[in-house]
Amino acid sequence: MSEKLSLKIEARHDALSDITAAVEDLGQRENWGADLVFKVNLALEEMGLNIMDYGLDGGELEIELTSNTDALTIEITDNGRPFDPLNDAPEHDVTSELEDRAVGGLGIHLTRTVMDEMSYRRENGRNHLTMVARRD
Amino acid sequence: MASVATMETTTEETGAMGVTFERGDGVLIAKTEGRVDGANAREFQTDLEDAIDESDRVVVLDLEHLTYISSAGLRVILLTVKMLRKQEAMFSVCSLPDTIREVFEISGFDKIIPIHASQSEAIAALKA
Structure with missing residues (x-):
């Protein structure tokens, strides 16, 4: 089994439902x-919204999902300013006390934990974020 | 718990998310259904803020029918915890599906919010 799916998503939070619907169909x-x-x-919500909020001023995101028998690869690309969501956002401290807990960085922390690999590169004026989830 | 009579029920449907409130015997139960994500987290927050009274002392968030939550939804829960601490109310969550529980654990929320297996267990613990 193998399938590649490409989506172009407007950089608006309400585009999330389109992403979710496409992911659910492909997953099925x-x-x-x-x-x-x-x-x-x-992973798509956390990183997608992060890029929309901090890397882009409008425009769109391209999402490519490659599903095969051993892994699923997600690539998000955009033509916004150089923005590495893996390092340009603060790390979340899960041990901090509730009252002191910063709300930033939680999305990155969740994504890093649920994905098996994450990498960022800037190429030809575009940001590329690649994430891999192995199927086990 | 049989002694919890339904005195007030409101349902807010916002996209694919819904919260139903039940208040009785000094306990407010908020049952959250569907998805809480970055697109509807604000509505989730408004629903909770509107429903919680300053006089509430025990609030339970029942997540049995929650299918998805992201950091945006967790932030709303954290804000609710802080709000309830100010009014010296007790708060817990119950009936978490496995995936939701995993997100709570990854986030460290299981260390700051009591998690119970069922509504009756949550109420018994909070009123003890």
């Missing part, structure tokens, strides 16, 4: 299981 065709669908939606 590719037999991902509920847990993997959840992880992929979480």
Whole structure:
């Protein structure tokens, strides 16, 4: 089983429902299981909104999902200013006390935990964020 | 818990998310259904803020039918915890599906918010 899906998404928060619908359809065709669908939606939302909020002023995101038997690869690209969501956002401290807890950085922390690999590169004036979730 | 009578019920449907409130016997139960994500987290926050009274002392968030939550939804829960601490109210969550529980654990929320297996367990613990 293998399938590649490309989406162009307007940089608006309400575009999330289009991403979710596409992920659920692909997950069903590719037999991902509920847990993997959840992880992929979480990673796409956290990183997608991060890029929309901090890397872009309008415009669009391109999302490419490659599903095969051993892994699922997500690539998000955009032509915004150089923005590395892995390092340009603060790390979340999960041990801090509730009252002192910063709300920033939680999305990155969640995504790093549910994805098996994450990498960023700037190429030809575009940001490329690649994330891999292995199927086990 | 049989002694919890339904005195007030309001349902807010916002996209694919819904919160139903039940208040009785000094406990406010907020049942959250569907998805809480970056697109509807603000509505989730408004629903909770509107429903919680300053006089509430025990609030339970029942997440049995929550299918998805992201950091945007967790932030709303954290804001609710802070608000309730100010009014010296007790707060817990109950009936978390496995994936939701995993997100709570990754975030460290399980260390700051009591998690109970069921509504009745949550109420018993908070009123003890």
